[in-house]
Amino acid sequence: VSTAARARPANRVDFDQPPNAIAVRRAELTSQGVELTDLTDTNPTRHGLFDPQILTVVGRHLGQAGRYEPSPGGPWPARAALAERYGGDPDDYWLTASTSEAYGWLFALLANPGEAVAIPSPGYPLIEPLASLHSLDVRPYRTFYVHPSGWELDRTVLAETLSDKRIRAVVAVNPNNPTGAYAEPAIVEEAAARGLPVIADEVFWPFQVVPLPVAPSRLSGGDATLTFGLDGLSKLLAAPQLKLGWIRLSGPPADKAWAARCLDQIADTYLSVNTPVALALPDLLGLADSAIARVTARLRSNLTTARQSFGDLRIRTTYGGWMLLLDIPPVMEPDDLVIALMDRAGLYVHPGYFYDLPDATLAISLLPEPPVFAEACRRLAAALAVFAGDRRTGGSQSWS
């Protein structure tokens, strides 16, 4: 028996999954030097949205970073700056290297292997693998789309999901990625009624693209139940490479004191946050509002372009976040469609099933530079019209 086989525990993470047909074709095209317009890319630094001043601000703090003073929650001025911006006490905040890392810490804190966390569906696909790294299962709670008002939580469905005794925490993504729906307070009420903690991922909170009929509420900072608010510079400053996120703890005092002790231990075990960026955080937060304005203007402008480009195709109602959902005619199987769009239109899009959405829904990033986005939308609309024509005539026209 090889070492690798002995080291590989059964029923845990499947690290050997073969790439799907879409990934295989994409890799082939890339190796042939074919350039695809990536309509899935939400890395803001590739779309002219990174403010170089951020590096100047970090640079100003390098001199202070020559000495390492480890502290589990992060340097005090950084935590104080977060409390000033978002509320609560500096002691309520722990810095992490990213929101994804924060999920990992919380999964380690709140659940034992074999237990589960409730997650929104459709939703952000990374939560399930993050849970799986901690040997946890996920239990999706569905939200349902109603046109044109948007995504709605069915409280009965949520209550049914949460009745599973193996669930140890409820994740709410506010607004959700990729649906763009702000979370309903019922999530917290149902969690609190069962004594379940809430992990409130609010990385997209400030990116409100469309005014809401009812003002949304933040879930982080709430005290109905133990609540872990997640946020970070990856979205707030459009600067994922800074690797800085944070957890805000709130809730009933006794639970909070227990969770604070545990978070201190977890944070102290990793000490993963880099000193220069942590020291720069108070000044970096001073750049947040301009970053939010810059990114939100981009999202709004691209949403308008999409509305103009896709004619009769239904753009699902979104309120916040960086993605757009487009319903298309069921012209072919989702993998075939995505591959045909790469081969025949030079476009890369995500099929809905990546996010637990119906097959004939595509998920598109709203971040690309406006001329690139407009051209990509034009090609996508034209390609879909050709594919629909092929389907009617049984042929396969070439398209360029």
Ligand SMILES: Cc1ncc(COP(=O)(O)O)c(C=O)c1O
């Ligand atoms: C809903 C949601 N949460 C968290 C993250 C990850 O953020 P970070 O870069 O801080 O790990 C993302 C990234 O796209 C996201 O969409």
